[in-house]
Amino acid sequence: MTAAADRTFSISELAQEFDVTTRAIRFYESEGLLTPERQGQRRIYSRRDRVRLMLTLRGKRIGLSLLEIRELFELYDAANNDEPQLTKFVDILSRREQQLTQQMQDIQLVLREIGQLKAQCEHWMEKRSGGLPE
Amino acid sequence: MTAAADRTFSISELAQEFDVTTRAIRFYESEGLLTPERQGQRRIYSRRDRVRLMLTLRGKRIGLSLLEIRELFELYDAANNDEPQLTKFVDILSRREQQLTQQMQDIQLVLREIGQLKAQCEHWMEKRSGGLPE
DNA sequence: GTTCCAGTTTACGTTAACGTAATCTATGCT
DNA sequence: AGCATAGATTACGTTAACGTAAACTGGAAC
Numbered sequence: 001m002t003a004a005a006d007r008t009f010s011i012s013e014l015a016q017e018f019d020v021t022t023r024a025i026r027f028y029e030s031e032g033l034l035t036p037e038r039q040g041q042r043r044i045y046s047r048r049d050r051v052r053l054m055l056t057l058r059g060k061r062i063g064l065s066l067l068e069i070r071e072l073f074e075l076y077d078a079a080n081n082d083e084p085q086l087t088k089f090v091d092i093l094s095r096r097e098q099q100l101t102q103q104m105q106d107i108q109l110v111l112r113e114i115g116q117l118k119a120q121c122e123h124w125m126e127k128r129s130g131g132l133p134e
Numbered sequence: 135m136t137a138a139a140d141r142t143f144s145i146s147e148l149a150q151e152f153d154v155t156t157r158a159i160r161f162y163e164s165e166g167l168l169t170p171e172r173q174g175q176r177r178i179y180s181r182r183d184r185v186r187l188m189l190t191l192r193g194k195r196i197g198l199s200l201l202e203i204r205e206l207f208e209l210y211d212a213a214n215n216d217e218p219q220l221t222k223f224v225d226i227l228s229r230r231e232q233q234l235t236q237q238m239q240d241i242q243l244v245l246r247e248i249g250q251l252k253a254q255c256e257h258w259m260e261k262r263s264g265g266l267p268e
Numbered sequence: 269g270t271t272c273c274a275g276t277t278t279a280c281g282t283t284a285a286c287g288t289a290a291t292c293t294a295t296g297c298t
Numbered sequence: 299a300g301c302a303t304a305g306a307t308t309a310c311g312t313t314a315a316c317g318t319a320a321a322c323t324g325g326a327a328c
Contacts, residue, residue, distance in 0.1 A: 012274070027316060041276060061240050063197055097248050100241050106195050107234050114231050146304070161286060175306060
């Protein structure tokens with residue numbers, strides 16, 4: 001293990017790396033998604049915070065709300081401990097699994113349509129480029 | 135061709151069929167996604183309107199905004215006519231294709247993680263059920 | 269010391285996509 | 299005629315996820 005394992009990040013470093021505003025990052029904290037340390041009043045982000053930010057953005061990309069993302073974090077953290085939580089956890093996961101599978105099917109459909117449309121367009125354009133002048 | 139080809143629908147029929155409120159349907163019209171006829175003041179929806187409603191809902195499921203959906207409708211309608219539009223059309227399609235592909239990858243990642251988590255949970259629960267009593 | 273600069277707090281503004289009344293209209297039924 | 303029912307219009311309310319602006323802080327550079 002090298003010495004770089006405990007690297008920390010400033011808010012603007014993270015903002016740059018993930019292409020979000022500092023405002024957004026602070027907002028995520030206010031919503032309980034990040035919990036950076038403080039050095040005086042400045043926020044210091046650990047690797048864990050960085051990972052959570054990544055996961056947050058990925059969650060957003062697949063259509064989760066910040067609240068849902070937070071719930072998943074909490075459940076994930078609690079999953080080692082509590083027993084009755086486990087059933088609830090699996091429940092939520094299954095539901096989300098369902099939705100995502102549906103979403104993938106929708107996307108595949110649209111992708112197929114897009115492919116066809118693009119092919120048609122290119123076909124038309126070829127015909128035109130060899131067609132009659134004005 | 136049978137006589138049923140020109141069937142029309144009332145707003146609540148569509149609302150029921152697709153499980154949306156009439157308010158939403160009227161809103162989609164106000165956003166230019168639907169263009170039902172009128173019989174007096176009542177809206178009469180054609181098969182075309184019904185299809186557009188379907189497409190609208192599908193678009194929403196994959197994360198398109200109503201505005202984007204409308205633009206796609208317009209471009210699709212104009213695609214037969216205009217020539218310089220075609221390039222723009224293909225552009226938009228390609229961009230969306232990109233995003234959707236990325237989205238699918240994200241989803242696949244999450245689905246894999248979900249699968250692993252579920253397996254782990256079930257594993258834990260089995261162990262507990264056969265474990266030491268209170 | 270002052271001038272940057274990144275960072276902080278506070279607070280009001282904004283957009284999308286409807287929800288939720290409240291009020292009005294048309295029509296078929298009894 | 300009277301009533302229920304579906305639909306229409308108008309308008310204000312709501313939520314999520316930040317944007318934007320203003321005013322303050324604390325250290326670094328000159």
